[in-house]
Amino acid sequence: MFLDTSTLIAASIYLTIEAIGKEIKDHFYDEATRLMSIIKKNINKRIGITTFIVEEEAYTVLERAVERKLDQRVEREKVFELLSIAVNSCESRLRKVLSSVLREPINPVEAGQTYISVALMYNALEEQALKLPKPAAMMTDAAPSFLNKAEIFEMYRSQDEILNSQLTNLIYNPVEDSDKMILAQAACLCKLYKETEKEICYFLASTDHHFVPVRRQRLTSRQVTDKIVTNFGIIAERPQKIFLTLRKNGL
């Protein structure tokens, strides 16, 4: 299982202040930590992997968040010490998380070639997103005449929006080059593992919507996730889903 930056960060943002009985954690902290507990329990099986780029990216993401905070007008005397403690706390956790996963070396030439395939895949998906049909109007026309057409249209439209949200998300939040490279590296390792192991299920643990399905109101949008499976044989999923799958398989 390949851990991406978002999962590493999610497992690192946690602080408990006993004095005030408060706990601060990332929205995905619990599920990321559950997955980490399986990785730790099976540490000899080396099931959690990552790469140098992902590690560096995780530290950079934390640094950028601090920089954004400092870009606002701040009184140094009031903020610096607090931020320094917060950074130490997050980085300490991140270091502990990283100590349980295997950092795999990557062939840069192979990763570069795979990056091109990843970039082409996202370009094609973005084009697909721009040409999405709008079936809500057609389905509303086909609805029985005694129903309120405006309400029916709204219902179908919101369904369309959810079912296509993973694709449309690519237009509003274009995938960063660093994330394309992370997927390329995950794909290189997936290929390598599949060459050496007979039967293997290779996961990418992430919370990013340009990798994992979008789930809302019992509906799932997974066009990008499915394309990743087809093109690279990688199952991109949220940490919680992977945790449940692994537990079902006795890990």
Add this chain to the structure above:
Amino acid sequence: MEKNVACDTLSTSLEVMQASRKIEAKALDIIGDVIKECENREAFWLSNSEVPHSTAFILYHASRNARIIFDKMLNRFTFAHERHENPSVVHDARLVFPSLYDICNILDSLKERQITSEMLQFIRKRVRILRNTAEKASMLPTIEEEAKTIDKEKLTTELEELAADLRVNLV
């Protein structure tokens, strides 16, 4: 470049204590002097309005980390007899001292210089190395120890804002 007199004195003192396998009484004063030098560095970067907040913070953060590790060292030396850590505490101090010495020298060398983003990246990595080494030598204070004297409510707010920002910018 400014000379780290207290750091040099501590270096010599640690060597003497390692050879004699005994803690010198004056070691506490020497570590105390080193802590004062670190506090001066922290104050320098806090008040230096010529550099942007983000640059000053990285240098402050490095100075502060050096100081809290020296604080932990002082605490361990103070209670070494009670905790039967004599002379193992000297050995631990010698493990972390080179990284501390390096970071203090680097920070002093930057006081008069134009600071580039490469330098800041270098400092960030040195701080991580320092904290890793300190942890291995049991010279790293816990987060509870670090946060002992600060306003917990304000710390909570800072981390909550940081967590929210990370989530917005990650997904």
